[in-house]
Each structure stands twice: as C-alpha cells, then as structure tokens.
Amino acid sequence: MSVxxxxxxxxxxxxxxxxxxxxxxxxxxxxxxxxxCPFVQRTWIALEERGIPYQYxxxxxxxxxxxxxxINPKGLVPAIEYKGKALYESLILMEFFEDAFPEYKPRLxxxxxxxxxxxxxxxxxxxxxxxxxxxxxxMAQEPEKQKENLEEYYKALRxxxxxxxxxxxxxxxxxxxxxxxxxxxxxxYIIAENRGYSREAVGDKWKAYAEKVETRESVxxxxxxxxxxxxxxxxxxxxxxxxxxxxxxxxxxxF
Numbered sequence: 494m495s496v497x498x499x500x501x502x503x504x505x506x507x508x509x510x511x512x513x514x515x516x517x518x519x520x521x522x523x524x525x526x527x528x529x530c531p532f533v534q535r536t537w538i539a540l541e542e543r544g545i546p547y548q549y550x551x552x553x554x555x556x557x558x559x560x561x562x563x564i565n566p567k568g569l570v571p572a573i574e575y576k577g578k579a580l581y582e583s584l585i586l587m588e589f590f591e592d593a594f595p596e597y598k599p600r601l602x603x604x605x606x607x608x609x610x611x612x613x614x615x616x617x618x619x620x621x622x623x624x625x626x627x628x629x630x631x632m633a634q635e636p637e638k639q640k641e642n643l644e645e646y647y648k649a650l651r652x653x654x655x656x657x658x659x660x661x662x663x664x665x666x667x668x669x670x671x672x673x674x675x676x677x678x679x680x681x682y683i684i685a686e687n688r689g690y691s692r693e694a695v696g697d698k699w700k701a702y703a704e705k706v707e708t709r710e711s712v713x714x715x716x717x718x719x720x721x722x723x724x725x726x727x728x729x730x731x732x733x734x735x736x737x738x739x740x741x742x743x744x745x746x747x748f
Contacts, residue, residue: 501529502721504551509717512541516549523548523574525561529725531676532583532738534715536571538672539587541711543597547573555735569737584616587669601669612663615656615670621747622649627677628742630688632732639688646684647695654699661702667709675712678703682719683726 505513505528516524524540524547526533540547552561557568564579565572572581573589580589591602602609626646633639653674658664661671681703684690692700706712728734732743741748 501527501553501555501725502717503553504528506717506721508714512537512714513549513551516547518548520546520548521576522546523550525550525552525565525570525572525574527552527570528717529722530570531680533571534676534679535673536583536586537715538675538709538711539590539601539669541714542599542601542667542672543590543594545590545594545597567737584620584673587672591669599666601667601672603663603666603668608663612668612670615653615662616673618649618653619670619674623653623674624677625742625748627681627684628729628738630684630690631726631729632734632739632742633688634732643684643688643690646690650695650699654696654702657698657702659698659702660705667711671706671709672711675706675709678706679712679716680722680726683722683730687730 504510509528513528522545524537526537526549528551552558552570552572561572562568564574565581567581569581571583571586572579573586575589575593580586587601591600602612623646626642626649630639630642630646633642656662661667663670681690681692685692692703725734729739732739738748
C-alpha cells in the first residue's frame, strides 16, 4: 500500500512559487526543500532574510531520489549541499548560514555573546516546548486530550511571549528565534479552525507579535496557497500522517 503523504501537491504556489523561480540558477549552495514543510520554511526564511544566493531544489521526502539519499541518508528536508558537502537539520542550517556567510546582512544572531546565547536559549524553547505542543494539539483525537494539549501550547507560548520585547523577540531586530517560530505562527489557523485555539486566549502581546511575524516579507515569500496545505494537515488532524515528525510524536520520541 502506498504512503498517502506521497501524493502531496508537487510544488510551491503563490508567493513561494515566485521565490522558487528566482532561485533556479546554479549556486555554491543548493537548498533541498519541501514547500509544505514548516521546518523547511524556517530555514528558507533565514536564507531570504540574509539574501544569501542559493539554488532551490524541490524534494518529495516520501519519494527519495538516490542523489538526495547519498547526501542525506536520513532523507529529510531541509538539507543543503555547499561546495559539494552536505548538511541537514533546520536549526543547524540556520546557524551554518550565520557562520558561512558573514558578509550577508542582516545577521539573525546578535553580535553580543550573551545576546547570541539568549537567542539560542529561546530557540531551544521553541524546539522543545512550542513545536511539540503544537503537534500534539493537532494530532490528538480525544476531546480531553485536545484540550490538555492546547493548554500546554498556551503555556509554552505565554512563557515565550513574556520575553518578547516587541515588535520582534529582541525588539526591532528580526532574529533567529523569530524565524524558527514563524512557520507555526502562520499555521496556527489549523488549530484555530479545528482545536479551539485563539491568539487572544494567549494574550494581546502574543496576538500583536504573531501579526507582526506573519506579515514579514521573508515569511510571505515562503508561503504557498492554503488549499494545498489542507490535505496534508487533514492527515495530521486524523493522526494518520506518516512524516518522521508525526511518527516521533506517536512514539513519544524527540524529533
């Protein structure tokens, strides 16, 4: 039996398609992407924010081609090839861009060592608290479990929001932590429509932050039409998705 996630829409649409079209020329940096994936989008946002030259290549991670598996045995997106060498994992790639392309501005990590560590601390909160709580909320089937997971998500967002200086996490500077969280901000309509979530329930400060992040140009340039996300997230809402992240959530493993 085929894996249903193989039948995703084959390419980006809307503003994201225009961005893809602008990045077809060969470059030292090849960005292997899946237009639908939030982990891809956070890395893509970082590339667009920095203005780093890259060649975009679409990958369906459920139909893995040999070359892609040769450079990334895990077979996951996002991944890059840089001058013939491969790396993967979204947050690692975002930090790599900071180190490998210091001449491209603006940087997403502050210059001050304490501030850099502080950003990393809250990126870790996004990775270990916010994103897993979002996914548990989406995937839960029993009403009581949905409610429990939603409260966990609210708690993680409120802890984050308490540290937001406004309009972005560090103030005027859009940083790595904003980029790391942005894909789940623009996807929160999924739990608003299906799990009872509202930005207002988190608080006015969160609502203002979320509205600022979702209208950032780099975020808008990496989003496809909602209708093409619908089939993908319907599988998560039924707890039928076969992505590695979904499998990890069901097994209680980190991802």
